[in-house]
Amino acid sequence: MNMIDYENAVFCRKCENYDRENVSLAVDRLLAQAGFGSDEIRGKRVVIKPNLLLAYAPEKAATTHPAVVEAVINYVKSYFPASLIIAESPGGTYNESSLRRVYDVTGMTGVSERTGVPLNFGSDSDTLSIPDGENAKSVQAIKPILDSEVIVNVCKAKTHSLAVMTGASKNLFGVIPGITKFEMHARFSDPQKFFGMVTDVNCELKKHRTVFSVCDAVICMEGNGPSGGNPKHAGMLFASRNTFSLDSVLAEMMGVHDETPILAIAASRGLIPASADMIAKVGDPVPTGLDFVKADATQGKKLTKIPAFLQPRPVIDRDICKGCFACVKACPQHTIVEKDGKAFIEKKNCIRCYCCQELCTFKAVRIKKSFIYNIIK
Numbered sequence: 592m593n594m595i596d597y598e599n600a601v602f603c604r605k606c607e608n609y610d611r612e613n614v615s616l617a618v619d620r621l622l623a624q625a626g627f628g629s630d631e632i633r634g635k636r637v638v639i640k641p642n643l644l645l646a647y648a649p650e651k652a653a654t655t656h657p658a659v660v661e662a663v664i665n666y667v668k669s670y671f672p673a674s675l676i677i678a679e680s681p682g683g684t685y686n687e688s689s690l691r692r693v694y695d696v697t698g699m700t701g702v703s704e705r706t707g708v709p710l711n712f713g714s715d716s717d718t719l720s721i722p723d724g725e726n727a728k729s730v731q732a733i734k735p736i737l738d739s740e741v742i743v744n745v746c747k748a749k750t751h752s753l754a755v756m757t758g759a760s761k762n763l764f765g766v767i768p769g770i771t772k773f774e775m776h777a778r779f780s781d782p783q784k785f786f787g788m789v790t791d792v793n794c795e796l797k798k799h800r801t802v803f804s805v806c807d808a809v810i811c812m813e814g815n816g817p818s819g820g821n822p823k824h825a826g827m828l829f830a831s832r833n834t835f836s837l838d839s840v841l842a843e844m845m846g847v848h849d850e851t852p853i854l855a856i857a858a859s860r861g862l863i864p865a866s867a868d869m870i871a872k873v874g875d876p877v878p879t880g881l882d883f884v885k886a887d888a889t890q891g892k893k894l895t896k897i898p899a900f901l902q903p904r905p906v907i908d909r910d911i912c913k914g915c916f917a918c919v920k921a922c923p924q925h926t927i928v929e930k931d932g933k934a935f936i937e938k939k940n941c942i943r944c945y946c947c948q949e950l951c952t953f954k955a956v957r958i959k960k961s962f963i964y965n966i967i968k
């Protein structure tokens with residue numbers, strides 16, 4: 592009989608819908624099968640870190656569903672942690688009023704009320720030193736994460752304009768406070784360096800803490816994620832102690848494994864095998880043939896080397912733009928300006944980070960592909 596490698600295996604459990612009882616049963620079995628229990632939880636300071644990108648209702652599939660967060664909390668509580676808190680740094684500003692709105696709309700306020708677990712409203716952050724970082728030697732991180740001994744990373748499965756897909760590892764980029772995340776895109780404008788930095792953050796957090804990931808892939812997002820795509824049913828929950836293993840299996844299910852930059856970086860650093868086939872999967876079979884629609888900005892592997900000016904770029908559809916200028920605040924290059932009451936992208940300085948598309952709740956940011964790009968493709 593093969594021994595299970597609990598550090599790197601991915602545990603998989605069917606969960607067809609968000610009925611609370613159903614999710615609770617599936618989460619209990621999944622986490623018990625993964626062996627997540629007393630040894631790692633009892634007497635520890637535990638933080639629950641969902642994906643709460645923006646103030647979107649759960650039906651949009653942009654954020655971790657409250658039923659999953661609640662079930663995970665109830666499971667963790669049963670093993671008597673010393674303290675438990677729900678904390679996240681969403682996409683916009685990181686302050687009490689923004690957090691309150693995000694928690695209310697995403698269903699986290701209800702989770703907190705039902706479970707008695709507090710939400711973080713503090714906006715303090717500090718330096719996370721990364722002495723062994725290959726791309727970053729330090730980043731800012733929110734205090735509840737820095738103060739924790741255990742991070743339960745309750746992520747959401749989505750396709751993604753920049754990352755191709757997001758699950759466990761990219762959710763830990765969300766420990767960086769508020770708009771500092773946008774600044775990181777300017778500091779690491781080369782996608783290889785950006786995802787190298789995200790890999791550094793993942794490795795550093797794991798070095799001094801338990802990081803246990805649970806992925807809500809019951810209803811995922813496909814298309815222009817992380818915010819502008821459409822819900823896609825996969826009916827699965829995943830769990831792993833290795834964020835990259837989890838993402839590898841998830842990306843394989845979504846049909847984007849070979850195009851996902853962070854997986855190539857993690858494999859090159861020996862953190863996962865190059866292929867998802869070589870990762871142990873325990874539990875229910877992972878669905879195949881789901882045929883996820885990719886984000887418009889996703890480039891095939893062979894296209895990542897083409898010059899920047901030929902790569903897909905964001906443009907603003909003036910007929911849809913409402914002139915709210917959330918994108919202006921999000922742009923790390925300050926290359927979005929106002930023109931006649933609407934937003935306009937001056938393409939010269941654009942680094943194709945797609946933060947503008949991510950932050951536009953009206954889906955007014957489209958991806959334009961040049962004639963030559965379409966021919967090469």
Ligand code: SF4
Pocket residue numbers: 907911912913914915916917918919933934950951952953954955956
């Ligand atoms: S965020 Fe969207 S709607 Fe608002 S100004 Fe930018 S493109 Fe227009």
Ligand code: SF4
Pocket residue numbers: 905921922923924925926927936940941942943944945946947948
């Ligand atoms: S215009 Fe959009 S894609 Fe370009 S740098 Fe600004 S936020 Fe990033």
